[in-house]
Amino acid sequence: MDKADIVVIPAGLPRKPGMKREDLVGVNASVACEVAFAAREVCPGAMLAFITNPINVIVPIVATILKAKGTYDPNRLFGVTTLDVVRAQTFVADILNVNPQKVKIPVIGGHTGRTILPILSQCDPPLKGTDKEREALIQRIQNAGTEVVNAKDGLGSATLSMAYAAAQFVSSLIKGIKGSKDECIVECAYVESDVTEAEFFATPLILGPQGVKENTGLPDLDDDERQALDCMLPILKESIAKGIKLGEGMMSSCA
Ligand SMILES: NC(=O)C1=CN([C@@H]2O[C@H](COP(=O)(O)OP(=O)(O)OC[C@H]3O[C@@H](n4cnc5c(N)ncnc54)[C@H](O)[C@@H]3O)[C@@H](O)[C@H]2O)C=CC1
Numbered sequence: 001m002d003k004a005d006i007v008v009i010p011a012g013l014p015r016k017p018g019m020k021r022e023d024l025v026g027v028n029a030s031v032a033c034e035v036a037f038a039a040r041e042v043c044p045g046a047m048l049a050f051i052t053n054p055i056n057v058i059v060p061i062v063a064t065i066l067k068a069k070g071t072y073d074p075n076r077l078f079g080v081t082t083l084d085v086v087r088a089q090t091f092v093a094d095i096l097n098v099n100p101q102k103v104k105i106p107v108i109g110g111h112t113g114r115t116i117l118p119i120l121s122q123c124d125p126p127l128k129g130t131d132k133e134r135e136a137l138i139q140r141i142q143n144a145g146t147e148v149v150n151a152k153d154g155l156g157s158a159t160l161s162m163a164y165a166a167a168q169f170v171s172s173l174i175k176g177i178k179g180s181k182d183e184c185i186v187e188c189a190y191v192e193s194d195v196t197e198a199e200f201f202a203t204p205l206i207l208g209p210q211g212v213k214e215n216t217g218l219p220d221l222d223d224d225e226r227q228a229l230d231c232m233l234p235i236l237k238e239s240i241a242k243g244i245k246l247g248e249g250m251m252s253s254c255a
Pocket residue numbers: 010011012013014015024028030031034035050051052053054055080081082083084111156157158159162
């Protein structure tokens with residue numbers, strides 16, 4: 001590996017109680033833009049992994065700017081949504097009384113509210129429970145970030161759990177770069193995508209030496225999950241359109 005094959009970007013303002021992630025866009029869009037440009041200057045081929053919120057908007061902003069500058073590679077730009085998977089694994093493990101690392105569960109979509117869609121029907125080991133219990137679990141996963149922000153009461157958002165999630169995601173990127181023959185490296189992340197009508201979308205990705213090797217597409221969905229996907233798409237598409245528009249407007253100021 002060269003010195004900077006991966007740049008992880010956690011820079012930016014965290015939210016305070018009462019704020020939505022999208023309220024951060026005014027400040028964090030320029031932070032993300034600035035950092036992306038610096039990274040492109042010093043390590044043009046590096047994979048960029050954005051933690052900065054709001055992920056749903058920041059990734060389209062950065063993609064738009066890099067596209068305009070001719071330095072965009074959709075396989076190398078990621079919005080880090082691993083924390084949603086870690087939370088899903090942890091809460092499911094609590095219910096099943098198993099080791100969270102043994103739980104496999106895809107979380108698709110984006111990284112806020114209803115755009116975070118844990119696919120409980122594909123959970124391994126299988127998860128049983130009433131509709132009410134499943135709905136409560138989904139909501140807990142979707143609201144976990146807000147739960148932490150409220151608990152920290154003005155002192156920021158999830159830090160240690162995010163560090164854990166980022167370490168997991170980056171170690172998978174590194175395994176992908178090293179090109180493990182025996183192991184298929186799969187992580188969910190928010191990337192440019194043609195899996196749904198949303199231009200950016202998180203699904204399980206197979207990682208390889210050049211970043212995304214293959215997008216595995218939508219997992220099998222049950223009827224409720226398909227309905228939840230239909231509900232989320234307009235929300236996600238609106239955030240993406242906002243990101244693209246902001247990116248277009250920021251092109252000159254960021255260079
Ligand atoms: N994707 C995810 O799952 C998660 C995302 N986040 C997001 O990560 C971001 C950071 O959150 P925290 O670490 O809690 O905040 P923090 O305030 O503890 O740290 C942010 C850091 O960014 C730096 N920074 C600000 N502007 C910068 C710039 N222009 N260039 C370089 N560095 C700059 C600050 O100096 C500070 O060290 C927030 O936007 C937060 O919402 C946080 C947790 C989970």
